[in-house]
Amino acid sequence: MAHTDRNPDPELHLDLIARGAYLVYDTIGRIKYRPDSALLDLIERMAEAGKLGQICLGTDVGRKSSLTAYGGGPGMDVLGREFVPRLRRRLGHEAVETVLRYAPQTLLAKEPSAT
Numbered sequence: 001m002a003h004t005d006r007n008p009d010p011e012l013h014l015d016l017i018a019r020g021a022y023l024v025y026d027t028i029g030r031i032k033y034r035p036d037s038a039l040l041d042l043i044e045r046m047a048e049a050g051k052l053g054q055i056c057l058g059t060d061v062g063r064k065s066s067l068t069a070y071g072g073g074p075g076m077d078v079l080g081r082e083f084v085p086r087l088r089r090r091l092g093h094e095a096v097e098t099v100l101r102y103a104p105q106t107l108l109a110k111e112p113s114a115t
Contacts, residue, residue: 002026003060006033010045017046017054022107026058029078036083040090043099047091052098056107057083 004013005025013023025043027033046055059079088096 002058005039005042008034008038008042010042010049013042013046014049014051017051022054022056022103024056024058026060028057028059028083030060036086039083040086043087043095044091047095052095053103053106055099056104057099 001016001021002024003026004016004023005027016023025039028036028039043052043055046052057079059076084096084100087099
């Protein structure tokens, strides 16, 4: 589920994860929604609950106004340039590997469910 970080409610997120959802936090660097510190707090809560394996990170910067090449921001590189170092300082290297590598690998390898 994309954009779930726009409602940074840990209880809701844990409920969604318990139902099998993978959550994508993809408004990194978009301070009009909330400061990145709130997202770091949310990720820390998911880590404390042992649920980082169902959290993926990204940036939703597809519009020209979000690209630094066109004078906008935060830019496509905000995740690696600013956010990942902050996450690594707060939660460590393994947490970064989980949300950037292991959780996406697991999600993308899943077979579609028959419904």
